[in-house]
Each structure stands twice: as C-alpha cells, then as structure tokens.
Amino acid sequence: MSAFGRYLKKLREDRDMSIRQLALRSGVSSPYISQIETGARGVPRPEVLKKLARGLRVPYMELMKVAGYIDEEGDKDKLSTRKAASRKDGYDTPLSPEAQRAIEIILNELRERDKEGL
Numbered sequence: 001m002s003a004f005g006r007y008l009k010k011l012r013e014d015r016d017m018s019i020r021q022l023a024l025r026s027g028v029s030s031p032y033i034s035q036i037e038t039g040a041r042g043v044p045r046p047e048v049l050k051k052l053a054r055g056l057r058v059p060y061m062e063l064m065k066v067a068g069y070i071d072e073e074g075d076k077d078k079l080s081t082r083k084a085a086s087r088k089d090g091y092d093t094p095l096s097p098e099a100q101r102a103i104e105i106i107l108n109e110l111r112e113r114d115k116e117g118l
Contacts, residue, residue: 001039007066009037011056026055043067045098046105060109069106 001009012022012033019037023030028044028051035041044052049067053060064070095103 001037002042004043004067005037005039008033008052011058012037015056017056022052022055026051028052028055043069046102046109061113064106064109069102070110 012019017025019030019033022028022033026033028048032041032044032048033052036044044067046064046069049063049069050060053063061070
C-alpha cells in the first residue's frame with residue numbers, strides 16, 4: 001500500500017465512510033478508490049484529488065501535498081518534481097503532456113487561492 005493510499009483510507013475511515021459512500025459523494029468509482037487504497041493504483045491526477053477532497057470534505061491542497069504534487073510547506077514557487085526526479089536525466093527531458101497538464105492545474109488552483117487570500 002502506498003503512503004497516499006494509507007492516508008486516503010485513514011481519512012475515509014475517520015469519517016466513518018465506506019468506499020461506496022465516498023464514491024457516491026465524490027463521483028470517483030468504488031473500484032478506483034479501492035485500488036488507490038490498496039496500492040494497485042498510484043497517486044491520482046489532480047482532477048481526481050479535487051473530487052476526493054470534496055467527498056471527504058478536506059482541503060484540496062491538503063491532498064495535493066500528501067500526493068506529492070506540491071511541497072510540504074505549500075510554497076507556490078516550489079512545485080514538486082516527483083515525475084522529473086524519478087527520471088535519470090531529470091530536467092533535461094521534456095515533461096509529458098500529462099505532467100504539463102498537472103502543473104497547469106496546480107498553478108491555476110494556486111492562482112485562484114492567492115486571489116481569494118487563502
């Protein structure tokens with residue numbers, strides 16, 4: 001089980017929610033939630049994290065931190081390079097379209113939070 005999977009399961013259980021209840025509240029399928037919790041799937045994309053955050057009634061940015069998309073301090077200028085760092089050549093390799101989209105989503109969310117003074 002991944003660290004994120006353990007965290008998600010604990011959040012859900014702390015709220016006395018079944019996987020099915022979380023699925024209904026979040027719009028994320030029960031099998032997918034189960035796979036995340038058991039480690040059969042990796043960390044979900046930011047779009048899925050946003051749905052899970054709503055279903056669990058936790059801050060979206062909290063899930064983004066635990067998932068490794070932003071650093072622990074929430075520093076807006078230090079986005080995680082989890083995917084890039086896992087590659088041998090790091091920054092010399094262009095980011096995949098998926099990674100570029102994830103960064104775009106994160107930056108937009110941070111800009112909105114900054115405008116709202118959060």
